[in-house]
Amino acid sequence: NAGVMQNPRHLVRRRGQEARLRCSPMKGHSHVYWYRQLPEEGLKFMVYLQKENIIDESGMPKERFSAEFPKEGPSILRIQQVVRGDSAAYFCASSPSGTGGNYGYTFGSGTRLTVV
Amino acid sequence: DQQVKQNSPSLSVQEGRISILNCDYTNSMFDYFLWYKKYPAEGPTFLISISSIKDKNEDGRFTVFLNKSAKHLSLHIVPSQPGDSAVYFCAPAGGTSYGKLTFGQGTILTVHP
Numbered sequence: 001n002a003g004v005m006q007n008p009r010h011l012v013r014r015r016g017q018e019a020r021l022r023c024s025p026m027k028g029h030s031h032v033y034w035y036r037q038l039p040e041e042g043l044k045f046m047v048y049l050q051k052e053n054i055i056d057e058s059g060m061p062k063e064r065f066s067a068e069f070p071k072e073g074p075s076i077l078r079i080q081q082v083v084r085g086d087s088a089a090y091f092c093a094s095s096p097s098g099t100g101g102n103y104g105y106t107f108g109s110g111t112r113l114t115v116v
Numbered sequence: 117d118q119q120v121k122q123n124s125p126s127l128s129v130q131e132g133r134i135s136i137l138n139c140d141y142t143n144s145m146f147d148y149f150l151w152y153k154k155y156p157a158e159g160p161t162f163l164i165s166i167s168s169i170k171d172k173n174e175d176g177r178f179t180v181f182l183n184k185s186a187k188h189l190s191l192h193i194v195p196s197q198p199g200d201s202a203v204y205f206c207a208p209a210g211g212t213s214y215g216k217l218t219f220g221q222g223t224i225l226t227v228h229p
Contacts, residue, residue: 004159033216042120042205042219043160056215091159093217105150105217107159 002027004094004108005074012114013082021077021111025094031055032075033093033105034067043091049075082115089113119143122206122220130228135193137223139206142187147210149182150217151191154203163204164191196227 005024013019025032031050035043048056049069060067064082069075079086089112093105121140129135139149147168152160166173166180166189173180179192193200203224207217
């Protein structure tokens with residue numbers, strides 16, 4: 001009964017490279033959310049996805065960032081041409097549904113991205 | 117636009133005493149309020165929640181109070197234990213933010229033995 005699995009746990013990229021962060025939701029969960037935590041700040045919502053659909057990407061930077069949740073396989077958060085300001089902890093959460101009442105989110109342990 | 121504010125960056129209490137963590141919000145459309153606990157290098161862990169139709173929810177040592185008119189909620193931990201030392205985040209959901217959580221900045225709780 002694995003929880004939300006994120007990999008890698010730590011990722012170091014040079015400026016200009018691409019970063020790919022993976023998230024496998026809990027079994028039975030079909031909704032995935034990505035959050036970013038900059039140093040000394042709270043978590044900020046980035047994007048909400050269901051299988052093959054982006055539901056809400058209001059928190060995604062307009063350029064260089066993209067996310068997908070294909071029919072098969074994990075959700076991927078992709079950052080192209082990384083800059084130092086992208087250094088942060090990226091957390092993925094999943095839930096069995098996106099509908100109201102008890103938002104049963106489960107978070108993964110995060111991927112710590114360092115851009116050098 | 118900071119919709120959720122946790123004005124105390126840190127709180128220090130003695131073991132066995134009560135810890136009170138506060139959270140203020142501005143979006144009256146939030147309909148569910150969650151508290152998460154986070155240890156360093158780990159993801160947030162769900163602690164307790166409350167629906168906007170209630171004013172109190174209790175789970176063991178943890179109680180959350182909601183004052184909708186003041187747009188204020190608080191988390192009470194009693195008795196506090198050293199293992200409670202962590203960062204606590206208030207995270208409302210609902211309304212136009214449907215499907216996502218809006219996190220406060222967090223409060224670092226330290227419980228001294």
